[in-house]
Amino acid sequence: MAKDNKFVKDITSMDVDFAKWYTDVVRKAELIEYSNVKGCMVIRPYGFAIWEKIKASLDRRFKETGHENVYMPMFIPESLLQKEKDHVEGFAPEVAWVTQGGNEKLQERLCVRPTSETLFCDHYANIIHSYRDLPKLYNQWCSVVRWEKTTRPFLRSSEFLWQEGHTAHATAEEAREETQRMLNVYADFCYEDLAIPVIKGQKTDKEKFAGAEETYTIESLMHDGKALQSGTSHYFGDGFAKAFDIQYADKDGQLKYVHQTSWGVSTRLLGAVIMVHGDDNGLVLPPNIAPIQCVIVPIAQHKEGVLEKANELYETLKKEFSVKLDDSDKSPGWKFSEHEMKGVPVRIEIGPKDIEAGQVILARRDNHEKITADINNVAEALKETLAKMQADMLERAKENRAAHTFVAKTMDELKEIADSNNGFIKAMWCGDLECEEKIKEEAGLTSRCMPFEQEEITDTCVCCGKKAKALVYWGKAY
């Protein structure tokens, strides 16, 4: 961004120090405050309001696809967690345990849920008896705890809010369809509401979920060129069903195991929004998830008629938009900066000169464009501007991703690109774990996913030269 567009001095420029920029934005936009417990944060009203918008859109999409919300306990008895071997091994290192209740030592330790597969499985074993009970399409909104060693607001915290969908189906085919359906729900949501383009693909065995047969992911690219896993959808096959004995009597009278899925997104999506759209003046929110879509800033509000007109405008606009009238006694410049830090998509300026001219000024947060609108036709202009901004933000994010997506045909190329740039690197892979590990060690890259949209860059593995199995997106990840 050009220097003369930098209005907010409290925020470190992203070119200077991206990590500092991120924490500055998170705090100046009043999204969170640190708490007394390591890795845990207070989500403040404005931050929570964004999460509520995200939640509302996703919840609607889940319900449209036939899912029901439930709530599971937050404690998991150790014996229950132990039932699926890969699962417990995957999560054991980051589980928090409750060993005492009141003054009594517990007979059996209770794990604070890091994810609820085991609870859902246990419940499904109890309630699923017949093919008539299937499918079960459950979702829960809750928080989970993972004892992380390094934490960052929204991106990785010890406790975080999320949703986890858990479904049980009669057949593998149905379960596979569900896995893809929900991955698409996530991807659509990212494109339509978050204005974030994502790569849909499958995780390698190394990166897949503990206990899953297949893990699918949507990967997005942040402004600094690092990748962020933004949502996952897992196909479990009947592995959990066998471990938890979830069987149903089918039409043919045979007892059969169910096939399951799980899928989740978390408050990490907020981190993605910040790092995909934010700029040196702070947060930039896509209109579809902005708690305040438009702020009205009266200029010289003490002068006769200004506040009156501003109020009229507010009353009109609030029927259609989430709008705020900032009639506090701060100076206009202060209000401009404040709402820019918070990423409010559109600011409307209304002052004596405007009223005289029968107009108002609309200022877009994303590109600082100022639009003059007829004072009797503001709703129309606002609607148009918000829609345009939502679309432009997605376009810009796509362009940025394209500018940070590279292709490597050889290991030398891969290393060279990784050394000089952050971003997605597309390269062919043979499917062997050894090559994946070698690429991590030598180039510092992890496999982000094997995209559904496969290309054949070369026919040999970038690492070992053997026959290539798939195109992989590689990158440095959060």
Add this chain to the structure above:
RNA sequence: CGGGAUGUAGCGCAGUUUGGUAGCGCAUCUGGUUUGGGACCAGAGGGCCGCAGGUUCAAAUCCUGUCAUCCCGACCA
């Protein structure tokens, strides 16, 4: 978990080298003047100097321990 940095008013920091009883800017409160990109003047309030020990007549300052935060790495669906 390893390496580095930092904890002093709500926020950002100075003061620590050389020990002497805590200061600046912003924010807050009061009054006045202002208002098209973080206004100005005057006055006021606000501190277990992260926490616990120790050395000393005396500790924000020196020593030991501990906790937290940030950065880099390892780890991480």
